[in-house]
Amino acid sequence: MNISEAAKLSGLPAKTIRYYESIDLISPPRRAANGYRCYEADDIASLCFLRQARQFGFNIDQCRLLLDLYKNPQRRSAEVHQLVSDKLEEVDAHIRELADTRELLAKLVGACANDDDADCAIIDRLASPQEQSQEREGSQQ
Amino acid sequence: MNISEAAKLSGLPAKTIRYYESIDLISPPRRAANGYRCYEADDIASLCFLRQARQFGFNIDQCRLLLDLYKNPQRRSAEVHQLVSDKLEEVDAHIRELADTRELLAKLVGACANDDDADCAIIDRLASPQEQSQEREGSQQ
DNA sequence: CTAAGCCTTACAGCAACAGGAAGGTCAAGG
DNA sequence: CCTTGACCTTCCTGTTGCTGTAAGGCTTAG
The missing domain is CATH 1.10.1660.10 (Multidrug-efflux Transporter Regulator; Chain: A; Domain 2)
Structure with missing residues (x-):
């Protein structure tokens, strides 16, 4: 074929x-x-x-x-299980990270006047010299 | 500097x-x-x-x-708001997608015997000729 | 004979950088 | 004066998982 x-x-x-x-x-x-x-x-x-x-x-x-x-017909299902469990954790971590970002974005959206004015809480927030947050837990990529 | x-x-x-x-x-x-x-x-x-x-x-x-x-001091905060709202939706969509994947993975993990046997529900599931799910809603990237 | 619809290879490009090579510059120490 | 180390510069390659495009060959129908 x-x-x-x-x-x-x-x-x-x-x-x-x-x-x-x-x-x-x-x-x-x-x-x-x-x-x-x-x-x-x-x-x-x-x-x-x-x-x-x-x-x-x-x-x-x-x-x-x-x-x-x-x-491999000689595989042990435990090996497969391990692989998929690891992936699950990986995905969970990714979701948590995105959820954090999501909350921060939601706050920004809520804080902005959303009008014709130049004054903007979002811009202010992004411009504010936020500390360079060293990530609090192990640096997984 | x-x-x-x-x-x-x-x-x-x-x-x-x-x-x-x-x-x-x-x-x-x-x-x-x-x-x-x-x-x-x-x-x-x-x-x-x-x-x-x-x-x-x-x-x-x-x-x-x-x-x-x-x-741009002439900006309107509404423009900024729009941009960030869009981003928020984007992130939400991404989270939903990942959450779906997460659930599927969790099911796999739950279904696997996790032992020394070659028989594995995960392998079976991945090998099963699942329909090529055409994504049900607009294909955004 | 030509056009279409397959097939082949090989190279470029996407995002958002990181790593490294090869070389110039600068300040301090002997 | 010379060296050493820490800067700086540019340029090239590699990452991930493909996708697009070019340039060409094969096959079949009209």
């Missing part, structure tokens, strides 16, 4: 499939006599798996690990 | 200050005879403003607009 067919079935753009091959996320498929890539059912399964994993927010390296586990 | 001093006072890395100059976010400062950049108090104020805006999650283009408003 050609790449466009694989793209249709997997839900990934052909470009992305080639990209995944270029970074060794998937193994290069067989080539037809004319040089075209030929995909098998197994390949499609991997691509679908990757699409789903990406939708769940896993990055490429995490997908690499997941895919290894997926393909 | 040299760039390292400006960096210290503004809380931005010198690299970032040069970068902001290179993308015309800030105007190039005066140069000393030896070619070193010389920053004035006004420049520092702008840099602090930018640092704060970035911390609030505004991207560079949004910072550009904010900075214009900041420097």
Whole structure:
């Protein structure tokens, strides 16, 4: 099956499939006599798996690990569980961070007169020489 | 004042200050005879403003607009309000998206046996040929 | 013969910087 | 005077996960 067919079935753009091959996320498929890539059912399964994993927010390296586990019948579910738990925490941290930002933004929006005047609490706040808040907990990226 | 001093006072890395100059976010400062950049108090104020805006999650283009408003005494606070309201919505949308992902991940974690067995609900779920969910609402980036 | 619709490779670009190389400058110490 | 170290300069590369574009080959229909 050609790449466009694989793209249709997997839900990934052909470009992305080639990209995944270029970074060794998937193994290069067989080539037809004319040089075209030929995909098998197994390949499609991997691509679908990757699409789903990406939708769940896993990055490429995490997908690499997941895919290894997926393909490995000797896996222990605990390993998978660990990976996904880590991801969950990661997402939680991200949400907390965004929620903080959200609250700050809401305060700004509430404080601004929202009229034709030049006076603006938002500008004042952003211009105020706020301390360079050293983040209070470990610096995770 | 040299760039390292400006960096210290503004809380931005010198690299970032040069970068902001290179993308015309800030105007190039005066140069000393030896070619070193010389920053004035006004420049520092702008840099602090930018640092704060970035911390609030505004991207560079949004910072550009904010900075214009900041420097323009003829601004109307309503314009600022609009910008920040938009950003708030943007952040809200992002949070909702992440919250969805979070719930899905939590379900996965809950469903996995988390033991030495190869059988794994997470793997099964990711491998299942889930429909390629066409996003139900406008595709904003 | 030509046009379309596939396919191939390779390179550029996005955001927002960070890291490092290669070299000039400046102040202090011996 | 020379060296050392801490600045400064520019330029290039790498990051993440692709997407867009160019330039060309294959295949099939009209």
